[in-house]
Amino acid sequence: MNVGQAVALGIGIVAVLSSVAIFALAWRREQESIAVGTLDKEARKAAPRRPALRAATATQAPTVTADEPPAPEEKPAPKSAQVVELSAAEYGETRRQFLNRATGWSFGAFLAFFGITSLAFLWPRLQGGFGGKIDAGDITEIKEAIFQPDxxxxxxxxxxAKTYVVPFDESxxxxxxxxxxxxxxxxxxxLWQKCVHLGCRVPWCDSSQGFECPCHGSKYNAAGEYEDGPAPRNLDRFALEVVAGRLIINTGQVRDTPRATVKTVPYPQGVNCL
Ligand code: FES
Known part of the structure; x- marks a missing residue:
């Protein structure tokens, strides 16, 4: 995993952890609010008036004369009337709370979405990007593309994979x-495309049937074996395997070899490009 991938992964992890922290904080505040009976602004305004109203009512004792029949005893208010007296805040469903929760959930959902998207973006690279195993394709089709009619x-x-797949005589x-x-x-x-001298990308020369580096003139034959120039060894190459008929290039496993003394293919087979 390169630096860019590590940074992106770090951002994704931070985003996920942040969303979890926000959810946890919001949940905790809500629980505390329920536990202590916190009222919203509207409820706090209304609350002090209710005891004062009751006190004023209590001090106004009815005046009863001898000729008047006693006033009927006040019956307790039906339960339904008490429900009407409670503010919406006491049920935790005020408009302010609703907006706060909606904002928190929206922000948390955004962070979660960002974190998941970042991980989803990185996941294939962790599995198959350069530095890991790369599926080069169906091996039969690769061979058909390599060998020309002439x-x-x-x-x-x-x-x-930054790789040239070329034939090699196994015999x-x-x-x-x-x-x-x-x-x-x-x-x-x-073959890794990087020249083993100073790292330039080595292009293929069709006429000579070899790789010829434009930077300082190193040359390699079609099997990536050293032929000429300042390069200290053969072109590096990657570990290979075939899985279910597909060629897998393991770009995390680089094999380097000394300059070839035994050449498996002739070079050059025509005019050089350099
Ligand atoms: S980088 Fe290729 S010959 Fe120097």
């Missing part, structure tokens, strides 16, 4: 520097 070859370029593998390495499968090998 007998020449055209490397199969896998951009995501002579044991006598080469690649013997015992996991870099040849079903007659193919995968």
């Amino acid at each position: 007998g020449s070859i055209e490397p199969f370029y896998v951009a995501e 002579v593998l044991g006598s080469t520097a690649f013997a015992g390495l996991d870099v040849v499968v079903e007659g193919l090998t995968g």
Whole structure:
């Protein structure tokens, strides 16, 4: 995982943790509000008036004369009247609370969405980006693309893996520097496009049937074996495997080998590009 991926992953994790923290804080505040009976602004205004009203009513004792019949005893208000007297805040459903909750949930949903999206964006790269295993395609189709009708070859370029897939004669593998390495499968090998001298991308030269570096003139044959120039070794290559008929390039496993003393293909086969 490169630096950019690590930073993006960190942002995603922070976003998810932030959303969790916000939800936890909102839930805790709501629980505290319920526990202590917190009232909203409207309820706090209304609350002090109710005891004062009751006190004023109590001090106004009815005056009863001898001729008047006693006033009928005041009956307690029906329960339905008490329900009407409670403010909406006492049920925790005021407009302010609703808006606060809606804002919190919206913000939390945004952060969660951002975090999940970031992880979803990174996940395939963690699995298959450069530095990991990359599916180059159906191995039969790759071979068909490499071998040309006139007998020449055209490397199969896998951009995501920065790799040229080229043929390799397995019958002579044991006598080469690649013997015992996991870099040849079903007659193919995968060359890293980076020149082993100073890192320039090495292009393919169709006429000479080799790789010729434009930076300082290093040359390699079609199997990536050193031929000429300041390069200290053969082109590096990646570990390969075939899974369910598909060529898998493991760009996390780089194999380097010394300059070839035994060449498996002739070079040049025509005019050089450099
Ligand atoms: S970088 Fe290729 S020859 Fe120097």
